[in-house]
Amino acid sequence: MADDTELFIRYVHRKPERGLTVICAAGAPRERAAQGSARPAPPRWITISIDEGALEGARIRLSAQDIQQVRPEGAVAGCVATPSLGFAVQDFPSDRRLSSLGASLSTDLQDPLIGQLELAARACLLDPAWHIRRARAEPVRYKPGSRCVIRYELGLEKRSVNGVFRRELSIFGKVHGDPQRALAIHAAAEQLYAAHRHDGSHPIIPRPLGVAETLGLTLSEAISSDTPEEAPRTGLEVLRPRLRRGVDEPVVRLDIPAGELCAVALALAGLHTSGVSLPGPPRTAAKEALRAAERAALIATHCPLVADSARRLARELASRLHALRPEAYAPAHGGFKPSQLLFLGERVFIVDLDGLCRADPALDVGYFLAYLRPSGLWYRRPAMRGWFAGAAATFLTAYRQAIIRRGIDDSTSYGIRKRARLYEAATLFKIAARRAHRLNSPRPAELEAILGEIRACMHDAH
Known part of the structure; x- marks a missing residue:
């Protein structure tokens, strides 16, 4: 990288006809946070994708010289690709096939996502009086070009004649590459959750809390305990x-x-x-x-x-x-x-x-x-x-x-x-x-x- 940042390989995967994917963490190795301490900053992930045609068994046909001689294309900010070589590099959260990922991680209080998160929080707490006063998004699991699981940590507040109340709430989101698929998954989850509530049995899935259709983002409650x-x-x-x-x-x-x-x-x-x-x-x-x-x-x-x-x-x-x-x-x-x-x-x-x-x-x-x-x-x-x-x-x-x-x-x-x-x-x-x-x-x-x-x-x- 230009600033000599070190890369640490975190994930290597190859599928027939889909090529090779490598995810690297940039910077120092990320350590697990101690219990009770603040969560570490989200990782910076660099994804390298190599098409099947550029692979020969366990070997990569490309050389550094090949890549240097071809002018890259950058149709999406943070993504650089050389289609003729079947080679691409993406700087998370930029993702050519998961275009809404960046917006799904943006938690400025003026962002449209906040409204969706607020509706989800109210549905979870069964109380329309709660408002978001701060929010933080942390990627939990990422499959390039396909989906990303995100944990949203919300600071909530509500006012009443009895004073101002505050609480913390975690909910989970999943960004899907196909927004229509996100809608279908959410609709099925609502049916499944309602079916078990109706027959008096315990629900077998976390409660679905909503879907941000334009982002292809489904939202659900975080499974947790006060004990x-x-x-x-x-x-x-x-x-x-x-x-x-x-x-x-x-x-x-x-x-x-x-x-x-x-x-x-x-x-x-x-x-x-x-x-x-x-x-x-x-x-x-x-x-x-x-x-x-x-x-x-x-x-x-x-x-x-x-x-x-x-x-x-x-x-x-x-x-x-x-x-x-x-x-x-x-x-x-x-x-x-x-x-x-x-x-x-x-x-x-x-x-x-x-x-x-x-x-x-x-x-x-x-x-x-x-x-x-x-x-x-x-x-x-x-x-x-x-x-x-x-x-x-x-x-x-x-x-x-x-x-x-x-x-x-x-x-x-x-x-x-x-x-x-x-x-x-x-x-x-x-x-x-x-x-x-x-x-x-x-x-x-x-x-x-x-x-x-x-x-x-x-x-x-x-």
Whole structure:
């Protein structure tokens, strides 16, 4: 950079036909804020994008000289691109495909965004008297060209005959590349939230608070507690093996979070039986078959040692997925995994609705089970197999009981469980392909272990 600022690589990702994306943090490495201290300043992110045509395996065809010889284009402030080379650099929040990102992070009290945030705060607190006296936006998670999650910290004030009252409030926003998609997600979230409020059950998603249509920005409540001992926990924290030794137990065992797994199963059953109306065609097993074949091809290129096995399994899986005939398509999450969950006490919330669709409920069940596997399973670490088997059985039993209580017959429940094994196998191909996406070394033993899990899923689905 011109001012000799250091860059620290934070994210490297490659997808077939989409090229390579690298996100760097500019300046000194960002440290986690100490508890009770002020949050650090938002990071400065530099994004480098390289088109698929400029890549050859794990190598980049471009040289520094190539880039210097071509005149760059800068149609958007903070973005520099050389389309002829398939190379672009963006200085966050500038983003050619997420043009409203800068405006969604601007919290000057005169900005139009403040009005939307004020409406959201009033909806959250059920009180139209509150006004924003200050606001701060912090990017939390960013996927270049696609979406960005933002935490808004609001200082609120209201006046009454009893005096002036002030309070703090956090809400979350997500900027989407397609404003129409943002509207559709918000409409579905409102339906889902209202459905659970109507039947007296706990909502399974954070309360939707509004949508800024021109920005493609959806707003929702932040899941929080007034009790420090009951701080929110992520699904990745909760749904993993934990060493536990009981009183007078000489052997350390891996504890299964049975209560949390049952809560997840209950929430998923609530989504599948919610009756929420979602537009568009269903997400079919044929689509999952196509994706599995694409991922197997990527794995074969990345690691020739497992190429034949990966392709053969993908062909058999595709044939069986194409033959699936679900009883009905239902509201589905489309990417249901531990990282999409937030726990508060005994309650669980689904916090990412980008992939909402109509699909076979078995898709979500299989997706979740694939990601429930601990990474230690790929390295054959002791007790991991037993932990996963116990955790999966706990989840499946709770899910079956929950959907039967909601009027789904036992035969349909059995069919979902059987088909879920094939969707689980397809999702395991995705997990295996992540090694190539992130430019890791081939690790054939790890890939063989994942392919072994795929074989087991397909065998159990017979």
